[in-house]
Amino acid sequence: MVAVHGDVDLATVDVLRAQLTGAIERGEKVVLDLREVAFMDTQGLAAVIEAEHASSAAGTRFVVVRAPATVHRLFDMIGLSERLTVVDDPTAA
Amino acid sequence: MSELRAAAERVRLDGDPGERWSATAAGLALVVGLSILDASWIKNFPSAVVIGPFLTALVASERQTAGVALAAIASVFLSATWNDTTIGADYFVRGAVVIAGGAIAVLAARRRTRVSQAEAIGAQLTAALSNLAEAVVIQDDKHRLLYANDAAAETLGYASAEVLLTTPREQLVGDADYFTEDGSPLSEDAYPTSRVLRGEDPGPVTIRIVKRSTGEERWRVTKARGVNDSRGRPRLVVSVIEDITERKRSELIQRVLSRTGEVLSSSVDYEQTLKEVAGLAVPDLADWCGVSMPDRQGVIRQVAVVHSDPAKVEFARDLGRRYPSRISDEGGSAQVLRDGHAQLIPEIPDEMLEQAVDDPEQLELIRGLGMRSAVTAPMVAATGPPMGVISFVNAESGRVFTETDLELLVEIGRRAGIAVENARLYEERSTIARTLQRALLPPALPEIPGYALATLYRPAGRENWVGGDFYDAYAVQGGWMVVVGDVAGRGAPAASLTAYSRHVLRTAAQLHPDPLDAIPFLNRQLFERPGPALCTLCAVFLEEKGSEAQATVVCGGHPLPFAVRSTGEPEAVGCFGTMLGAWAVADFPRTTTRLGAGELLVLYTDGVTDAVGEDGRFGEQRLQRALADAREPDEALRRIEDGLVEFERGDQADDTCALAIARLPLATAGVQLGSAA
Numbered sequence: 061m062v063a064v065h066g067d068v069d070l071a072t073v074d075v076l077r078a079q080l081t082g083a084i085e086r087g088e089k090v091v092l093d094l095r096e097v098a099f100m101d102t103q104g105l106a107a108v109i110e111a112e113h114a115s116s117a118a119g120t121r122f123v124v125v126r127a128p129a130t131v132h133r134l135f136d137m138i139g140l141s142e143r144l145t146v147v148d149d150p151t152a153a
Numbered sequence: 154m155s156e157l158r159a160a161a162e163r164v165r166l167d168g169d170p171g172e173r174w175s176a177t178a179a180g181l182a183l184v185v186g187l188s189i190l191d192a193s194w195i196k197n198f199p200s201a202v203v204i205g206p207f208l209t210a211l212v213a214s215e216r217q218t219a220g221v222a223l224a225a226i227a228s229v230f231l232s233a234t235w236n237d238t239t240i241g242a243d244y245f246v247r248g249a250v251v252i253a254g255g256a257i258a259v260l261a262a263r264r265r266t267r268v269s270q271a272e273a274i275g276a277q278l279t280a281a282l283s284n285l286a287e288a289v290v291i292q293d294d295k296h297r298l299l300y301a302n303d304a305a306a307e308t309l310g311y312a313s314a315e316v317l318l319t320t321p322r323e324q325l326v327g328d329a330d331y332f333t334e335d336g337s338p339l340s341e342d343a344y345p346t347s348r349v350l351r352g353e354d355p356g357p358v359t360i361r362i363v364k365r366s367t368g369e370e371r372w373r374v375t376k377a378r379g380v381n382d383s384r385g386r387p388r389l390v391v392s393v394i395e396d397i398t399e400r401k402r403s404e405l406i407q408r409v410l411s412r413t414g415e416v417l418s419s420s421v422d423y424e425q426t427l428k429e430v431a432g433l434a435v436p437d438l439a440d441w442c443g444v445s446m447p448d449r450q451g452v453i454r455q456v457a458v459v460h461s462d463p464a465k466v467e468f469a470r471d472l473g474r475r476y477p478s479r480i481s482d483e484g485g486s487a488q489v490l491r492d493g494h495a496q497l498i499p500e501i502p503d504e505m506l507e508q509a510v511d512d513p514e515q516l517e518l519i520r521g522l523g524m525r526s527a528v529t530a531p532m533v534a535a536t537g538p539p540m541g542v543i544s545f546v547n548a549e550s551g552r553v554f555t556e557t558d559l560e561l562l563v564e565i566g567r568r569a570g571i572a573v574e575n576a577r578l579y580e581e582r583s584t585i586a587r588t589l590q591r592a593l594l595p596p597a598l599p600e601i602p603g604y605a606l607a608t609l610y611r612p613a614g615r616e617n618w619v620g621g622d623f624y625d626a627y628a629v630q631g632g633w634m635v636v637v638g639d640v641a642g643r644g645a646p647a648a649s650l651t652a653y654s655r656h657v658l659r660t661a662a663q664l665h666p667d668p669l670d671a672i673p674f675l676n677r678q679l680f681e682r683p684g685p686a687l688c689t690l691c692a693v694f695l696e697e698k699g700s701e702a703q704a705t706v707v708c709g710g711h712p713l714p715f716a717v718r719s720t721g722e723p724e725a726v727g728c729f730g731t732m733l734g735a736w737a738v739a740d741f742p743r744t745t746t747r748l749g750a751g752e753l754l755v756l757y758t759d760g761v762t763d764a765v766g767e768d769g770r771f772g773e774q775r776l777q778r779a780l781a782d783a784r785e786p787d788e789a790l791r792r793i794e795d796g797l798v799e800f801e802r803g804d805q806a807d808d809t810c811a812l813a814i815a816r817l818p819l820a821t822a823g824v825q826l827g828s829a830a
Contacts, residue, residue, distance in 0.1 A: 069807070070643065070806055070807050071806060099763075099769075101759055101763045101807070102639055102641055102710070102732075103641055103642075105641075105710070106641030106642070106685065106687045106732075109685070109687060109732065109735045110685045110687075113685070113735075136729065137710060137729040138689065138709075138710030138729065138731060138732035138735070139729070139730065139732065139736075139739065139740060140732070140735070143735075143736060
């Protein structure tokens with residue numbers, strides 16, 4: 061479970077990337093909780109896509125808990141939402 | 154004062170009472186003896202008894218003398234009785250002589266005891282002062298040295314208090330230069346002693362003293378106090394002197410080292426930095442500081458020369474230019490550069506200069522500098538030979554460098570070396586980055602007939618690593634293509650990916666009959682690259698449709714461009730497609746819009762909308778407002794830039810890129826129509 065708060069941008073994306081990589085390497089099912097994300101830029105989206113690729117390559121599940129509408133719009137924008145497992149409730153994951 | 158009185162009491166007790174009583178007994182015996190003589194043989198000479206009190210006064214106390222004096226006076230009157238002398242004038246004269254004599258003897262005894270007490274107190278006090286660890290000197294109102302203890306002699310650099318006290322004043326003062334804490338010379342008027350004698354209270358005064366004969370530098374704190382006479386004028390000055398050289402030195406070292414660290418890490422422009430480091434050493438550590446580095450031809454080039462006198466700096470620079478040294482030269486900087494060992498020359502003898510310099514004119518010029526002592530330290534990086542030397546020279550201040558100084562100066566050289574290495578690596582990398590960055594941007598935008606074009610590119614950071622943003626504009630089959638893109642990641646991987654994406658897209662668009670098919674092609678290319686290779690872009694294909702232009706917009710995971718319509722209203726155009734490089738199968742929907750004369754299309758990267766200000770992010774709405782009523786591409790981009798500059802707080806975080814293209818009115822057609830009408 062990786063829960064993100066605040067802004068994911070060029071300045072903070074490396075923290076997120078490290079957390080996700082760590083979780084995937086441990087072979088866990090990765091739940092990325094984006095409910096508290098205030099902002100995400102292309103760099104953040106790229107990190108999510110990379111994590112999705114890495115977990116499918118590792119054979120683990122990768123689930124995203126839906127971000128607020130302003131951020132989720134970006135997922136739609138880049139065609140990410142249709143290719144990810146997006147849930148509204150983390151317990152459902 | 155109470156201590157002094159107590160001391161005086163102790164002195165009185167310390168005297169030898171036996172001696173005093175014997176003196177008193179002798180005085181009495183003399184008085185009695187003389188009286189008997191007077192009564193029996195030597196008539197009319199009773200005044201001689203006054204010798205008794207005088208003799209007593211030589212040794213005994215005031216009171217004992219008074220006793221003997223009374224006995225003498227009594228004997229004079231008794232002798233008158235024994236001798237049946239008539240009470241005449243003679244009788245009274247004799248009485249007066251003995252009384253006056255007795256009184257004088259008592260006063261003499263009193264004065265003698267006082268003086269001997271004072272002497273004893275003085276002796277005890279000086280004994281006490283001599284044993285003090287603090288350096289104490291006492292001077293009179295003519296600045297003459299009356300007293301100094303051994304600690305003072307040691308502090309002032311003399312073998313013993315005796316040597317110090319017998320050294321003539323001219324020599325004491327004349328052998329040293331005195332400076333205040335801030336480095337300005339201290340005039341004799343400003344000495345603590347002089348100030349005390351003028352009736353001032355100078356408090357503790359910190360003084361730097363450089364001994365001329367040895368070049369030794371000391372720091373002292375002098376606390377001077379006056380001892381006033383009965384009329385309140387200072388007659389003596391007692392100074393307690395503390396040597397704080399060690400403390401001062403270590404403070405200085407710490408300060409210079411920490412300032413050096415700050416200066417070295419503050420900038421990547423190493424030549425400027427080295428000049429600043431050299432500046433830190435002058436004048437606290439040395440009179441001169443210079444940095445020299447060999448160039449590729451082996452000539453040792455002066456990078457920095459610092460002295461507090463600009464004329465001397467010019468002189469030294471000129472000297473360096475006229476007589477450049479080479480790394481192959483013997484001794485000096487060249488030697489240090491070759492073997493990497495620091496060189497300490499505590500005293501530079503003239504023979505050394507003669508030996509080192511062949512040219513007689515150059516020798517004269519160097520002699521003119523009056524160099525006394527020098528340290529040359531290598532600037533060494535973690536690995537490799539020294540990249541330069543940093544030299545410290547003392548001349549007119551007369552100071553000499555010691556082994557302790559050497560350690561500090563070598564440390565400064567070491568730090569400077571590391572900083573220079575870092576700066577050089579940085580510079581190399583920056584050069585590579587700048588070269589790549591230039592390759593990422595089109596050398597010049599093409600002239601597109603019927604359109605006006607402008608671009609905005611604001612890389613983040615001063616010494617920017619290659620940005621991930623790019624723009625491009627080129628002719629394709631059936632029209633023109635303009636592109637703005639953004640590659641995920643940073644640094645060199647992002648840079649190479651940016652170059653790759655731009656060139657693949659351009660080539661594919663120019664070769665393909667449908668230029669926009671270049672986008673899914675680039676998507677596959679990026680997807681097949683090992684490792685993440687993600688990119689967003691907005692591409693617009695422009696075709697002529699009669700007087701208007703038709704723009705076909707494709708956005709791969711990228712913010713939609715704004716079209717500023719003839720009403721002045723900006724509107725987002727297009728719909729979102731997939732981010733490039735993320736998936737093998739992707740969707741890039743096309744949106745077609747007409748671009749009338751005077752209408753604008755503005756493409757941008759998220760560096761614009763994601764810019765951080767006090768009220769959050771710049772956002773699309775602010776962008777939209779900024780673009781309202783924009784007519785010219787330049788104007789539109791200037792508004793974006795002004796809006797960002799005003800909005801942003803702190804450093805710009807991300808690259809920012811925008812491209813604006815306007816459809817021009819058919820001016821030539823218009824003129825022809827006008828002339829036809």
